[in-house]
Amino acid sequence: MKILISNDDGFRAPGIVALYEALKDVAEVEVVAPEQNNSAKSNALTLHTPLYVHPAPNGFRYVNGTPADCVHIALTGLLGYRPDLVVSGINNGANMGDDTIYSGTVGAAMEGYLFGVPAIAFSQVERDWKHIDAAAAKARELVLQMSQQGLIGSTPWLLNVNMPNLPLDQMGDLKLCRLGRRHAAEAVITQQSPRGETMYWIGAAGPAKDEAEGTDFYATAQGHVAITPLKVDLTDHEQLGDWAKNVSRLNGLN
Ligand code: MN
Numbered sequence: 001m002k003i004l005i006s007n008d009d010g011f012r013a014p015g016i017v018a019l020y021e022a023l024k025d026v027a028e029v030e031v032v033a034p035e036q037n038n039s040a041k042s043n044a045l046t047l048h049t050p051l052y053v054h055p056a057p058n059g060f061r062y063v064n065g066t067p068a069d070c071v072h073i074a075l076t077g078l079l080g081y082r083p084d085l086v087v088s089g090i091n092n093g094a095n096m097g098d099d100t101i102y103s104g105t106v107g108a109a110m111e112g113y114l115f116g117v118p119a120i121a122f123s124q125v126e127r128d129w130k131h132i133d134a135a136a137a138k139a140r141e142l143v144l145q146m147s148q149q150g151l152i153g154s155t156p157w158l159l160n161v162n163m164p165n166l167p168l169d170q171m172g173d174l175k176l177c178r179l180g181r182r183h184a185a186e187a188v189i190t191q192q193s194p195r196g197e198t199m200y201w202i203g204a205a206g207p208a209k210d211e212a213e214g215t216d217f218y219a220t221a222q223g224h225v226a227i228t229p230l231k232v233d234l235t236d237h238e239q240l241g242d243w244a245k246n247v248s249r250l251n252g253l254n
Contacts, residue, residue: 006074010062034069066104090135091105105122120160164224188203
């Protein structure tokens with residue numbers, strides 16, 4: 001098995017180092033990850049500045065681009081082979097509910113999925129790296145078991161996995177979840193720059209709004225590992241009927 005690892009917190013982040021250490025003896029593993037923190041870059045690609053790939057002393061390669069750039073470059077030329085699995089993370093903080101839209105961790109995995117490679121995005125729900133080795137051990141266990149069960153093959157899928165920051169023996173079972181929802185983000189934070197201009201800092205993500213049983217928020221709050229299959233098609237299929245009526249009415253106005 002060949003695994004490509006990336007992340008959005010940058011190639012020096014404890015989460016990607018722990019993930020690499022956990023997976024390096026279960027597969028041929030290569031790491032191609034952003035040089036800087038690229039959290040919340042979603043699936044962004046860099047089109048107007050050149051990208052460079054540099055080797056790090058630990059064997060990782062880092063790119064002056066986004067998570068999706070890293071996976072894109074790796075899959076379309078850098079690796080020279082097709083990995084069996086793309087793994088992203090382990091992220092410093094939750095990627096649950098609406099976070100998945102913004103997440104560079106999910107973006108890196110999604111880039112693999114878009115190229116037809118099975119992909120997993122791993123995140124720890126608390127942002128302090130506490131029990132990162134336990135999260136990495138859990139990720140290793142999941143990848144190994146999926147491989148043994150024949151789930152890592154030619155059929156692509158995209159999984160979003162959020163793990164509670166707990167020791168391994170306290171981490172609960174996998175729970176298959178739907179995404180919850182968050183309230184809208186907190187207000188933007190403003191400060192005066194030393195030159196007297198107003199600086200704007202994007203505020204924190206909103207608190208959970210839909211954290212009902214069955215959601216990723218609920219499962220991780222209970223100490224479980226939340227696993228959610230994601231898709232790329234954003235079509236609101238439930239709304240197609242109503243919009244068929246609206247669109248024909250709009251056309252009738254011509
Ligand atoms: Mn991140």
